[in-house]
Amino acid sequence: MILIAVILLGAIGAIGAIMLYAASKKFEVYEDPRISQVQEVLPGANCGGCGYPGCSGFATACVKADSLDGLLCPVGGMPVMSKVASVLGKEVSNLEPMVAVVRCNGTCEARPRINSYDGVKKCSIASTLYGGETGCSFGCLGFGDCEDACNFDAIHVNPATGLPEVDEDKCTSCGACVKACPKGIIELRKKGPKSRRIFVSCINKDKGAIARKACTNACIGCGKCAKECPFDAITVENNLAYIDFNKCRLCRKCVAVCPTGAIHEINFPPRKEVVADKVQPATPKAVTPTAPKTEVNAAAEATTPKITEETNQNKIQ
Amino acid sequence: MLRTFRIGGIHPPENKLSAGKKITVLAAPKQVVIPLGQHIGAPAQAVVQKGDAVKVGTLIAKAGGFVSANIHSSVSGKVNKIDNALDASGYKRPAIFIDVDGDEWEETIDRSDTLVKECSLSAKEIVAKIAQAGIVGMGGATFPTQVKLTPPPGNKADIIIINAVECEPYLTADHSLIMEKAEQILVGTTLLMKAVDVNRAVIGIENNKPDAIALLQKLAGNYKGIEIMPLKMKYPQGGEKQLIDAVANRQVKSGALPISEGAIVQNVGTVYAVYEAVQKNKPLFERVVTVTGKSVANPSNLLVRIGTPVSALIDAAGGIPEDTGKIINGGPMMGKALMSTDIPVTKGSSGILILTRKESERKPVNECIRCTKCIQVCPMGLNPTLLMNTTEFKNWELAEKNHITDCIECGSCVYTCPAYRPLLDYIRSGKGTVMNIIRTRKATK
Numbered sequence: 001m002i003l004i005a006v007i008l009l010g011a012i013g014a015i016g017a018i019m020l021y022a023a024s025k026k027f028e029v030y031e032d033p034r035i036s037q038v039q040e041v042l043p044g045a046n047c048g049g050c051g052y053p054g055c056s057g058f059a060t061a062c063v064k065a066d067s068l069d070g071l072l073c074p075v076g077g078m079p080v081m082s083k084v085a086s087v088l089g090k091e092v093s094n095l096e097p098m099v100a101v102v103r104c105n106g107t108c109e110a111r112p113r114i115n116s117y118d119g120v121k122k123c124s125i126a127s128t129l130y131g132g133e134t135g136c137s138f139g140c141l142g143f144g145d146c147e148d149a150c151n152f153d154a155i156h157v158n159p160a161t162g163l164p165e166v167d168e169d170k171c172t173s174c175g176a177c178v179k180a181c182p183k184g185i186i187e188l189r190k191k192g193p194k195s196r197r198i199f200v201s202c203i204n205k206d207k208g209a210i211a212r213k214a215c216t217n218a219c220i221g222c223g224k225c226a227k228e229c230p231f232d233a234i235t236v237e238n239n240l241a242y243i244d245f246n247k248c249r250l251c252r253k254c255v256a257v258c259p260t261g262a263i264h265e266i267n268f269p270p271r272k273e274v275v276a277d278k279v280q281p282a283t284p285k286a287v288t289p290t291a292p293k294t295e296v297n298a299a300a301e302a303t304t305p306k307i308t309e310e311t312n313q314n315k316i317q
Numbered sequence: 318m319l320r321t322f323r324i325g326g327i328h329p330p331e332n333k334l335s336a337g338k339k340i341t342v343l344a345a346p347k348q349v350v351i352p353l354g355q356h357i358g359a360p361a362q363a364v365v366q367k368g369d370a371v372k373v374g375t376l377i378a379k380a381g382g383f384v385s386a387n388i389h390s391s392v393s394g395k396v397n398k399i400d401n402a403l404d405a406s407g408y409k410r411p412a413i414f415i416d417v418d419g420d421e422w423e424e425t426i427d428r429s430d431t432l433v434k435e436c437s438l439s440a441k442e443i444v445a446k447i448a449q450a451g452i453v454g455m456g457g458a459t460f461p462t463q464v465k466l467t468p469p470p471g472n473k474a475d476i477i478i479i480n481a482v483e484c485e486p487y488l489t490a491d492h493s494l495i496m497e498k499a500e501q502i503l504v505g506t507t508l509l510m511k512a513v514d515v516n517r518a519v520i521g522i523e524n525n526k527p528d529a530i531a532l533l534q535k536l537a538g539n540y541k542g543i544e545i546m547p548l549k550m551k552y553p554q555g556g557e558k559q560l561i562d563a564v565a566n567r568q569v570k571s572g573a574l575p576i577s578e579g580a581i582v583q584n585v586g587t588v589y590a591v592y593e594a595v596q597k598n599k600p601l602f603e604r605v606v607t608v609t610g611k612s613v614a615n616p617s618n619l620l621v622r623i624g625t626p627v628s629a630l631i632d633a634a635g636g637i638p639e640d641t642g643k644i645i646n647g648g649p650m651m652g653k654a655l656m657s658t659d660i661p662v663t664k665g666s667s668g669i670l671i672l673t674r675k676e677s678e679r680k681p682v683n684e685c686i687r688c689t690k691c692i693q694v695c696p697m698g699l700n701p702t703l704l705m706n707t708t709e710f711k712n713w714e715l716a717e718k719n720h721i722t723d724c725i726e727c728g729s730c731v732y733t734c735p736a737y738r739p740l741l742d743y744i745r746s747g748k749g750t751v752m753n754i755i756r757t758r759k760a761t762k
Contacts, residue, residue, distance in 0.1 A: 114657075115656055118678075119739065119742050120739045122746075125742050125745075128746045129653065130406070130407020131407050131408050137409055206401070
């Protein structure tokens with residue numbers, strides 16, 4: 001009896017195995033083994049920052065593409081992309097690392113509140129109702145939709161200023177915060193050499209007087225920076241200056257002439273005048289400083305005449 | 318048994334403080350600010366420039382598309398500038414600023430009070446005159462009236478429903494207009510019937526206005542085909558689809574227009590504007606606005622020029638009370654808090670409601686207790702708590718499947734929620750997102 005059962009079950013098993021083998025051969029789907037190899041070197045965050053649905057989607061795209069131009073894992077950056085390139089035996093184009101930049105510097109002191117909002121504390125909802133608690137309808141609402149959207153703990157609203165601050169060591173420039181901000185304040189910009197960069201920290205398109213009344217740190221569209229820029233990197237449109245980061249050569253002349261301090265410089269060594277005037281200016285942090293910024297302003301104003309004198313002399317010569 | 322709409326609805330306290338008050342004419346202010354986008358659709362294009370002299374009724378902006386409306390000056394004076402100004406949307410948008418000088422009207426406008434019943438114009442000419450006068454739906458939705466009167470090919474209206482419901486608490490602008498201009502409204506109704514070639518019109522009116530019902534019923538006998546239908550009080554009966562359900566017992570399908578069921582709905586304020594435009598050559602540049610609130614010294618119904626700042630209206634009603642928490646543009650259910658009292662009155666402003674600090678306070682939000690009250694009161698048969706969650710978790714597919722775009726933003730769900738959940742805040746935001754998704758999907762197809 002036992003023998004019959006063993007033979008019977010063994011036979012059924014053998015028949016099943018043969019059928020499964022035949023089926024697996026007949027309906028085999030070929031998957032490029034390189035896809036899983038590429039996927040292994042990717043960070044696996046599935047953030048979608050590359051524009052593909054998750055890391056496997058990006059890996060498939062990398063394998064299928066003829067060259068890796070335009071493909072970038074924003075989380076892994078260049079180290080990961082060069083690993084991908086070595087797996088696939090392809091060339092990788094050297095892409096500039098980017099970082100999220102908050103283009104609003106309307107701190108609580110600079111931008112007084114003219115009403116109070118008691119609805120749901122979310123930027124997406126507040127922005128469907130009105131322009132915000134301050135006179136500036138372009139500026140940051142401060143409810144932190146960007147913070148909620150960030151998968152890397154890289155952006156946080158500073159309660160003292162009411163503005164989000166980017167931790168550039170953690171920021172992977174995946175662009176989730178850019179999409180989450182209903183006001184379009186956050187922009188991905190070139191990280192720059194030694195993380196040094198200059199940008200207009202304001203998107204207010206109101207006329208100068210109105211913008212200034214709503215926020216003392218607003219860009220008033222005066223155009224001084226555009227005149228000062230030797231590289232044509234600055235354009236003023238709709239009462240708002242914008243610095244093209246591909247043209248900017250980080251000379252800092254625009255920062256010095258800005259009358260409202262709307263142009264920010266990040267990670268630059270302090271200027272000599274600043275050291276002379278102030279006892280101890282701490283090395284600027286990566287994030288947009290608030291209190292130190294006013295010092296920078298004061299310094300900038302102090303240096304303004306000197307620079308113009310120099311340029312005038314140059315012209316005369 | 319009085320009729321009403323079938324599903325959902327609530328009955329908030331009426332608080333019609335200004336009921337029975339005569340309409341007072343508010344003098345033109347020193348400067349008016351007339352927004353170019355005060356209707357649904359494309360903003361109008363300005364046809365005047367800085368320094369131009371205008372009279373009352375002069376065309377200052379032309380319709381900027383098919384769904385758009387003309388805008389006329391509400392005062393006589395000089396154009397100061399065309400610039401961005403804060404409006405009821407809470408954002409700065411283009412507007413025409415006019416400095417007032419005297420009160421000179423265009424000669425073509427008939428300013429006499431005599432009632433003109435006869436009209437020899439053809440249907441097309443009536444619609445053209447309505448378009449020329451820049452008339453929009455004055456119940457608050459501000460949809461251009463001439464578009465409603467030009468049904469898409471293949472659709473034919475067989476009934477006109479006049480919305481005299483005024484189901485929003487506090488507001489009495491329509492009620493006061495009926496009490497003073499009943500004959501004109503009835504003539505306006507016959508004009509609309511002629512314009513779309515129908516022989517039946519029903520004026521739907523809630524039975525909390527017995528004096529208006531009696532007056533209309535007395536006069537309606539002289540006008541062929543007009544019926545007055547008192548309705549049971551229930552909010553939001555003034556919603557287009559709800560009113561068609563209540564009056565004609567027809568159900569407009571999800572996403573469809575009322576014309577698909579052969580109905581055209583017009584507000585009484587719009588009908589009065591139609592009468593004035595067709596019979597008196599008067600474009601839409603003034604409207605009745607209720608200024609009200611429990612703390613307001615003198616709640617009133619004011620005839621206001623478009624572009625007058627809200628502060629002037631409040632001053633006329635006794636000034637801003639000391640303990641003011643919010644100033645609402647519209648009624649308490651659907652109105653929106655204003656950012657500033659400099660915001661001008663537009664064609665869609667039916668009321669200015671002043672709430673005290675205590676009244677305007679939001680209660681602390683609690684967890685959902687699954688009582689289903691919001692589902693029971695939703696007049697569109699939606700599941701508000703589900704729609705709120707889909708928005709919160711950005712599940713737009715599920716939101717669309719559950720008809721988030723059908724929401725009429727009446728606020729019944731929030732009103733009834735015992736946990737004070739901000740259902741409508743979320744749904745309104747989610748509805749906008751889903752509508753954008755649908756629009757881009759259609760555009761890419």
